Amino acid sequence: xxxxxxFKEFAARGNVVDLAVGVIIGAAFGxxxxxxxxxxxxxxxxxxxxxVDFSELKWVLSPExxxxxxxxxxxxxxxxxxxxxxQFLIVAFVVFLMVKAINxxxxxxxxxxxxxxxxTEALLAEIREELRTRPRS
Numbered sequence: 001x002x003x004x005x006x007f008k009e010f011a012a013r014g015n016v017v018d019l020a021v022g023v024i025i026g027a028a029f030g031x032x033x034x035x036x037x038x039x040x041x042x043x044x045x046x047x048x049x050x051x052v053d054f055s056e057l058k059w060v061l062s063p064e065x066x067x068x069x070x071x072x073x074x075x076x077x078x079x080x081x082x083x084x085x086x087q088f089l090i091v092a093f094v095v096f097l098m099v100k101a102i103n104x105x106x107x108x109x110x111x112x113x114x115x116x117x118x119x120t121e122a123l124l125a126e127i128r129e130e131l132r133t134r135p136r137s
Contacts, residue, residue: 030091037087054079 010016046052057079064073
């Protein structure tokens with residue numbers, strides 16, 4: 001089997017396509033959450049905390065030297081970290097809600113009674129039982 005043929009079989013499998021769709025949708029969802037946190041959630045929180053812009057919060061370890069371009073500022077940007085933690089919490093909460101909804105649907109499906117067999121299925125089941133109970137010769 002050639003490498004190209006094997007790759008085509010691999011790429012055409014349903015799981016690979018489903019995974020690709022999941023990654024693409026996940027990346028788009030990540031952008032939405034980033035926008036939500038940075039542009040909707042954090043500004044009111046910053047306003048409540050005294051007009052603080054979380055993305056600009058940092059601990060400067062070594063200040064920038066304006067006399068030379070070689071020495072840049074070294075800082076721990078904990079504000080960006082706070083934004084990222086909030087983004088993670090939002091994503092985790094949404095995933096939790098999705099899993100909860102899926103589990104609820106699965107429980108409902110498990111609780112539903114199975115459909116009665118059709119007349120053909122019932123007849124085939126009777127024939128199967130008859131063949132099982134018949135003495136073998």
